[in-house]
Amino acid sequence: MLNNIKVIAFDADDTLWVNETYFREAEHQFAKLLSKYETENKIDQELFKKEIENLRLYGYGIKGFVLSMIESALELSNYQIPQKSIEAILDIGKDMLEKPIELLDGVEEVLQALQNKFKLIVATKGDLLDQERKLEKSNLSKYFHHIEVMSDKKVKDYQKLIQHLDIEPSQLLMIGNSLKSDVLPLIKVGATAVHVPFHTTWAHEEVSIDEFSKKAYYTLANIKDVLQLV
Template sequence: MKHIKTIAFDADDTLWHNEPYFDEAQERFCKLFQDFASSQEILGSILNHQVKNLPLYGFGIKAFTLSMIETALQLTQHNISGKGIEQIITIGKDLLQKPVELLPNVEKVLEELQGKYKLVVATKGDLKDQHRKLHESGIGAYFHHIEVLSDKAELDYEKMLGRLECKASDFLMIGNSLKSDVLPIINIGGYAIHIPYRTTWEYEKIDFEIKHENFKAIDNIGEVIALL
């Protein structure tokens, strides 16, 4: 990786905590509708709606909230009250106001890399929410470019690299999702580092091991410097 020129970081659960907030939101939702189904059934229904809605809503908290509302309509056979809808919207609004807590060693690593590489944020989610989190994180000044992608497929990365005027062979992606941050990048000839987070959204999980010369797995972001 000695020839890398541009390094992109995923944001949620790579730079700061995120998935636990969604887990908490889903627990609140399950309690609201515990008389209609088990938690496992409710969580499965939310996930199904999220995946089905991805082509329309994309990723992020607003899409998640709409999928919760659709799940509630299904569970109650469209008999949910206005107050019930309001409670779901409140869960979504609370998610949009969660504090931004950086993961250990993030700022130390960014400080070490700044000036040596072009640093980029490449994330999915709501545009406004991701910009809010980056602003509140206090690390925005380290980055040359911010990309909030509608998805992280190979074509999305290729378009981003075009905007960055960067060849895939000079590009490194760092993130917590094997599905979104690793596979598409190595498939187009780039490099990827996986840093697992303690919990992963079901949609982002894969059921096979990745073995590739352009791929490395580490335990925490502090190990990035040694690889470079």
Template sequence: MEIDYSNIKVIGFDADDTLWVNETYFRDAELEFSKLMAPYETANTIDQELFKRQIENLPLYGYGIKGFILSMVEIALELSNNSISNKTIDAILNIGKDMLSKPVDLLEGVEEVLITLSQDYRLIVVTKGDLLDQERKLEKSKITHYFHHIEVVSDKQEANYSKLLNHLDIKPSEFLMIGNSLKSDILPLINIKANAIHVPFHTTWMHEHVVATEKDNKKYKTITSLLEVLPLLNKNQKTRV
């Protein structure tokens, strides 16, 4: 499917699992939590209950590691009928602290793509999650100097994107979003008449999954590596000269 990107002036990047590794740490933490809770329930039930609690808590805690930690503590208390030891609670908190101290590992080609695109486009970051944690990761990434603007939002729905584009005086037709989540980074943009390129990560949180019908008749490109963005935009860049 050919898509014309020649009108693009501003490119937005998702952060977690688009610029750097993130979801892998959550999967590892879930495994550790499951081991701690093994005396009380099966691994499958623990995973299901934790996921349900995270979704229930999103309106209260939002996205990010801190809400994840609180959800783990709540489920530990619930599954143990409030008999969980202080030692186990401490171990759960340490899982979270370990996640918060993880290194920021850039994904393949990130810096090459940013160096190249920043010469011809205005680049921004649009990410959701806990503000303090996202600021920490951005600082550790050493790539913030490529971006004209960084926005941490509570959620990524059509209204969030429309408000941001209006605030930055960006026309939807001139904006391209690049991200790993169809639900958060791609479909909302298509719905507001902007552009999007999907770069799937090898693992995706269940909450970010979409059903096939949600993708019907949506015009976007899917690539396997961020580096594939360069030839796509370079071809259209030539038409602007």
């Protein structure tokens, strides 16, 4: 049991609701659009490289993803891609932004059980407008004290969050699906982390971890198991 926790932070995408699945579907649609220019595997590789290259400019989220798709389409087609195809790429992005919110199993049950015992917050990366929209559509806003949309989730970002919350690092529990973003930085700042894996992970979030790190956080098969920790 964790007895010192005051604040529980939840990642949003693929922790509270489905997200990465829609990116995989969009990548497949994009590859079909460009199939006359390259193989799907090559298109996927080039799009990923473009996304990583653009992170410093666009940050995380669907809008940056759409801009990276457009840039990749222009380059892969040697700037021959028809205007209609550019319009189709924009439509892929709009469709992603309008997806219904599909909560993951056990999420609301956990939030209901914890809301009167701890300060609950959302700590997520991504586009502010999009994340606020998803939170509103999810009907989960009532459980959270506030939402933190972070430009990144590195040690310095969590240190800033802890300072803003006016708590000790040991009083923060972070729950998320990404080892890179939601777990390993928390270990380094002295907070507690819970890893709830999602079946699909963006390549940029994949990391290899040593045996020491594995002992420093909790891994749960379902978010409902958090209730046994706190």
